[in-house]
Amino acid sequence: MTQVWRDVEIAVPHLFSWREVLAYLNRSPNECLHRVTNDEVWKYIDLSGQRVLLRVGVKNEDTLRVAYLSDRPGDHQVVQYVREWFDLDRDLTPFYALAEANSLLQPLTLAHRGLRIVGVQDLFEALCWAVIGQQVNLAFAYTLKRKLVETYGDSMTLNGNQYWLFPRPESLASASVSHLRALQLTERKSEYLIGIAQRMVDGRLSKQGLQALGSGMAAERELCRIRGIGPWSANYVLMRCLRWQDAFPIQDAGLHQAVQRRLGWDRKPTLAELEALSRGWEGWRAYAVFYLWQSLLS
DNA sequence: ATCCAGGAAGGCG
DNA sequence: CGCCTTCATGGA
Numbered sequence: 505m506t507q508v509w510r511d512v513e514i515a516v517p518h519l520f521s522w523r524e525v526l527a528y529l530n531r532s533p534n535e536c537l538h539r540v541t542n543d544e545v546w547k548y549i550d551l552s553g554q555r556v557l558l559r560v561g562v563k564n565e566d567t568l569r570v571a572y573l574s575d576r577p578g579d580h581q582v583v584q585y586v587r588e589w590f591d592l593d594r595d596l597t598p599f600y601a602l603a604e605a606n607s608l609l610q611p612l613t614l615a616h617r618g619l620r621i622v623g624v625q626d627l628f629e630a631l632c633w634a635v636i637g638q639q640v641n642l643a644f645a646y647t648l649k650r651k652l653v654e655t656y657g658d659s660m661t662l663n664g665n666q667y668w669l670f671p672r673p674e675s676l677a678s679a680s681v682s683h684l685r686a687l688q689l690t691e692r693k694s695e696y697l698i699g700i701a702q703r704m705v706d707g708r709l710s711k712q713g714l715q716a717l718g719s720g721m722a723a724e725r726e727l728c729r730i731r732g733i734g735p736w737s738a739n740y741v742l743m744r745c746l747r748w749q750d751a752f753p754i755q756d757a758g759l760h761q762a763v764q765r766r767l768g769w770d771r772k773p774t775l776a777e778l779e780a781l782s783r784g785w786e787g788w789r790a791y792a793v794f795y796l797w798q799s800l801l802s
Numbered sequence: 803a804t805c806c807a808g809g810a811a812g813g814c815g
Numbered sequence: 816c817g818c819c820t821t822c823a824t825g826g827a
Contacts, residue, residue, distance in 0.1 A: 637807090637808050637809085638808080639809045640807055640809095641826055642807080643807095643825075644824070644825045645808080647825085688823090690823050692821095693822090732809095734811080736808075753808075757808050
């Protein structure tokens with residue numbers, strides 16, 4: 505089948521910065537699920553069975569330019585994907601108003617003005633990434649993810665660059681613990697990933713099902729019933745995948761480090777101190793966390 | 803070496 | 816319920 509490049513443009517909302525989004529996307533040199541060049545990001549995606557290679561950049565300050573390589577036109581689906589990926593449909597003005605009155609956030613909204621929470625739309629990927637990232641440093645987590653993707657995922661190659669899809673649940677549901685152990689996942693994490701894959705294959709777990717619960721708190725309770733998914737992982741997934749803007753992974757080590765650094769303390773904040781601090785972020789705690797993460801890059 | 807890393811489960815009282 | 820231990824390995 506012949507694949508051709510097609511172009512589509514997306515008008516950008518108020519309080520959006522491509523430079524900030526790109527900086528987030530580019531935070532790890534070991535990322536295997538997209539490739540960042542100077543001013544663009546490339547990503548291979550699956551849009552309900554249709555595989556598409558995306559290339560996103562900016563035409564000007566107000567317009568994203570999206571090129572996509574696929575068998576057939578699908579402007580609408582591509583635009584929807586990108587809008588969700590970069591959270592373009594959210595009005596950030598309330599967050600900026602809140603940050604204006606918050607001494608911890610104010611410098612961050614100044615430094616990273618226009619940063620949006622970059623999404624992980626695929627629920628299975630988001631859950632696996634959370635499990636992989638538990639209690640290991642990020643560099644190692646990226647290595648583990650790469651091994652998992654390159655073992656169980658599909659790819660395409662263009663101009664010498666290989667682009668990967670995250671594995672489908674079906675691929676991991678039938679894997680064995682020893683297979684995953686060989687990738688340096690721990691025995692427990694291997695069990696968690698296989699269990700999550702099986703739940704998705706048999707339909708007990710789906711993004712649609714979680715969304716149908718109607719609230720972030722209800723989805724959090726449901727996610728925490730899954731073996732291997734605790735409060736941190738649940739809130740991480742709510743933040744990146746289900747896009748609950750008040751999700752709050754309070755146990756997050758990166759959050760702790762960022763808060764310590766912003767406050768100039770010689771120790772990590774306690775959970776009680778984080779509870780108190782985050783009271784000023786209520787309604788937008790996921791955005792507060794994401795901006796704090798971004799502050800660790802600079 | 804030693805401690806930490808984008809935690810969670812399972813056991814105990 | 817709250818606290819403690821175990822898991823396991825790479826990075827700094």
